[in-house]
Amino acid sequence: MKICVVGAGSIGGLLGVKLALAGNDVTLIARGANLAAIRANGMKLIMHDGQELVATDVKSTDRIAEAGVQDVVILGMKAHQVEPVVDDLAALLHADTVILPMQNGIPWWYFQRHGGLYEGKGVASVDPNGKIASTIDPKRLLGCVVYPASEIVAPGVIHHIEGDRFPVGELDASMGGLDSERVKRVSELLTAAGFKSPILPSVRSEIWLKLWGNLTFNPISALTHSTLVDICQYPLTRDLARNMMKEAQDVAAKLGVAFRVDIERRIAGAEKVGKHKTSMLQDVESGRDPEIDALVGAVIELGNRVGVPVPHIEAVYAMVKLLGRTMKEEKLYIKGHPIP
Numbered sequence: 001m002k003i004c005v006v007g008a009g010s011i012g013g014l015l016g017v018k019l020a021l022a023g024n025d026v027t028l029i030a031r032g033a034n035l036a037a038i039r040a041n042g043m044k045l046i047m048h049d050g051q052e053l054v055a056t057d058v059k060s061t062d063r064i065a066e067a068g069v070q071d072v073v074i075l076g077m078k079a080h081q082v083e084p085v086v087d088d089l090a091a092l093l094h095a096d097t098v099i100l101p102m103q104n105g106i107p108w109w110y111f112q113r114h115g116g117l118y119e120g121k122g123v124a125s126v127d128p129n130g131k132i133a134s135t136i137d138p139k140r141l142l143g144c145v146v147y148p149a150s151e152i153v154a155p156g157v158i159h160h161i162e163g164d165r166f167p168v169g170e171l172d173a174s175m176g177g178l179d180s181e182r183v184k185r186v187s188e189l190l191t192a193a194g195f196k197s198p199i200l201p202s203v204r205s206e207i208w209l210k211l212w213g214n215l216t217f218n219p220i221s222a223l224t225h226s227t228l229v230d231i232c233q234y235p236l237t238r239d240l241a242r243n244m245m246k247e248a249q250d251v252a253a254k255l256g257v258a259f260r261v262d263i264e265r266r267i268a269g270a271e272k273v274g275k276h277k278t279s280m281l282q283d284v285e286s287g288r289d290p291e292i293d294a295l296v297g298a299v300i301e302l303g304n305r306v307g308v309p310v311p312h313i314e315a316v317y318a319m320v321k322l323l324g325r326t327m328k329e330e331k332l333y334i335k336g337h338p339i340p
Contacts, residue, residue: 002068003071004028006075009076013076015193019189042054046158048161080126106207106211115172125301142169142170149276167203168199204257215295218296228270244316247311290327
């Protein structure tokens, strides 16, 4: 199968290597030193158990149009990086091309093919100009929830930390639901590459379950420079995470979403991951623009839309947004250093 991974970063690189080694025709869209390293040595993946995998036969370019028509297009970048490339995606599409967004948080397409009161409404936090929603045909989309954690440790080198689940699902039942041929095809594609990819009856419910952790642990870790286990075991931050999760749960309930686990179980799951730095903390330590609005701002937006107050989420959002602005204006990264 011909697959283009737009954004060969931590998750895109993980997928690209495994899909290529499973025998697929993979093209990676990358930039700068990352692209140069892939062209010279292929893309390397260091698994959580130390096993090293190298995909040397992947194609790579920084020009999306050069990739040509694809069967599956994986959007591996962060939410705020989608709009700048959205016009270029047309060059990758044939009549049946499936687009698989891999962004964390509330996606731009959340209310597309949603039905009910909010059908077709935009999500300004992740698509402020409505550009993405108006350019990408929602009929091409499959929902996907990203559970693995990985990081770029050097140009062309990805370290897989933990997790192997990429659940997928149709946006609505009219596209075939659990019996959709294309969702079965994508699930089988990911499974053959070594991932777990169950087909979901309600992909939006799974999005909220994953978001439950991201909207709390990511900003708290970025502000405190603490890992998941630290946040979960320190009583004050554990209470803060619990309060934020309860507010998000109330918003989701107004949208018809129920969680299949309770708050304490979700926190316990994060605690078991251990001394893991969240992606937002990694961004702060590297001077990259943190992914704030899709993970936190969008929940505030939806809370306002359905009339549910979210004061704890709003307070944390204000602080982490100021942190992001300070990093950008001062052109700095913030990383802890040992006291001599």
